[in-house]
Amino acid sequence: xxxxxxxxxxxxxxxxxxxxxxxxxxxxxxxxxxxxxxxxxxxxxxxxxxxxxxxxxxxxxxxxxxxxxxxxxxxxxxxxxxxxxxxxxxxxxxxxxxxxxxxxxxxxxxxxxxxxxxxxxxxxxxxxxxxxxxxxxxxxxxxxxxxxxxxxxxxxxxxxxxxxxxxxxxxxxxxxxxxxxxxxxxxxxxxxxxxxxxxxxxxxxxxxxxxxxxxxxxxxxxxxxxxxxxxxxxxxxxxxxxxxxxxxxxxxxxxxxxxxxxxxxxxxxxxxxxxxxxxxxxxxx
Numbered sequence: 001x002x003x004x005x006x007x008x009x010x011x012x013x014x015x016x017x018x019x020x021x022x023x024x025x026x027x028x029x030x031x032x033x034x035x036x037x038x039x040x041x042x043x044x045x046x047x048x049x050x051x052x053x054x055x056x057x058x059x060x061x062x063x064x065x066x067x068x069x070x071x072x073x074x075x076x077x078x079x080x081x082x083x084x085x086x087x088x089x090x091x092x093x094x095x096x097x098x099x100x101x102x103x104x105x106x107x108x109x110x111x112x113x114x115x116x117x118x119x120x121x122x123x124x125x126x127x128x129x130x131x132x133x134x135x136x137x138x139x140x141x142x143x144x145x146x147x148x149x150x151x152x153x154x155x156x157x158x159x160x161x162x163x164x165x166x167x168x169x170x171x172x173x174x175x176x177x178x179x180x181x182x183x184x185x186x187x188x189x190x191x192x193x194x195x196x197x198x199x200x201x202x203x204x205x206x207x208x209x210x211x212x213x214x215x216x217x218x219x220x221x222x223x224x225x226x227x228x229x230x231x232x233x234x235x236x237x238x239x240x241x242x243x244x245x246x247x248x249x250x251x252x253x254x255x256x257x258x259x260x261x262x263x264x265x266x267x268x269x270x271x272x273x274x275x276x277x278x279x280x281x282x283x284x285x
Contacts, residue, residue: 015040018257022077034062034070042067043074047251052237072243075250085256086152088185093147098190100148106193106205110186111153113174113194113204115165116142118157118248124239131241133161140241141168142248145192155252158245165197178203 019037042060046053046067057064089097089110101109117139122128131138139161145154156172169175174192177185178201186192186203193205200206238244 021082022074025077025081034066039070040074043071044254046071047247047254072246075243075246078250078253079246082253082257085253086155088145088153089147094187097147097149097153101193104148108190109148109193109205110190111145111147111192113143113145113169113192113198115168115197116144117161118142118244120244121237121239123241123244125241127160130160130162137161140244140248141165142252143168143172144252145174151256152252155249157248157252158241166199169198 015037018040022040023036038060042056042062045051045059046056049056051059053064053067057067060067087093094110097111098107098109101107101112117133117135118141120131120138120140122138123131125131128138131140133139140157141159141161141163143156143159143165144152147153154172154174156168156174159168159171174185182203191203191205196207196209198204198206238247
């Protein structure tokens with residue numbers, strides 16, 4: 001996911017769009033002469049690669065501390081000012097998503113839910129062992145809801161990796177609203193689809209439990225229900241759970257902003273070179 005984000009935004013128009021959206025919120029930050037476009041590119045590069053902070057700093061000719069500070073500030077700004085790009089499908093968006101799921105064999109579907117473990121290093125918190133999952137690595141859980149185009153319409157990030165997906169779901173805003181006012185999210189006759197990890201609810205459809213005696217049609221249903229998978233970030237070398245959660249949430253927002261046409265990989269080096277040589281004409285970060 002994060003690699004796709006960088007590839008989509010590294011082309012000129014993508015970077016310019018993001019700089020334009022965030023630029024007004026940087027106008028009064030005069031503590032560095034780093035152009036905003038270069039800062040944004042450095043942050044996207046950091047999110048899309050496993051390169052160390054020192055390696056990114058060398059690549060963009062800035063200090064390691066600048067990379068670290070700008071990354072967290074960038075993620076914070078994305079969450080604060082671009083969060084409206086992830087919204088629950090209603091109206092025309094709901095209709096479009098419904099048609100997409102119908103073509104996939106699941107009529108009357110609002111969205112799909114899935115969980116993803118984001119690997120992290122051992123966190124600095126009161127109970128770091130809570131983040132050690134059953135696959136024997138530290139992680140946080142991303143619970144994502146996606147429309148038929150696999151674009152996020154809601155995300156919940158930061159629950160400990162040792163939690164079951166069902167427990168993480170129960171702590172999401174969506175789960176709470178489904179208890180209080182389900183029709184506000186899921187109109188009558190519609191539902192969310194998810195895998196067997198989630199509870200069966202009037203508004204949440206899951207596969208048949210495989211007891212070894214499923215019919216052919218039930219097995220076919222289960223196979224078709226395997227949708228809305230998300231590629232995980234390889235590892236976040238951050239020890240603060242707040243920073244980790246903010247970074248993952250920002251990636252989800254950026255994924256929603258990705259343009260539909262993916263640039264070729266050989267455009268990456270060209271755009272890096274272009275941005276590195278641009279004059280100081282942007283807002284300052």
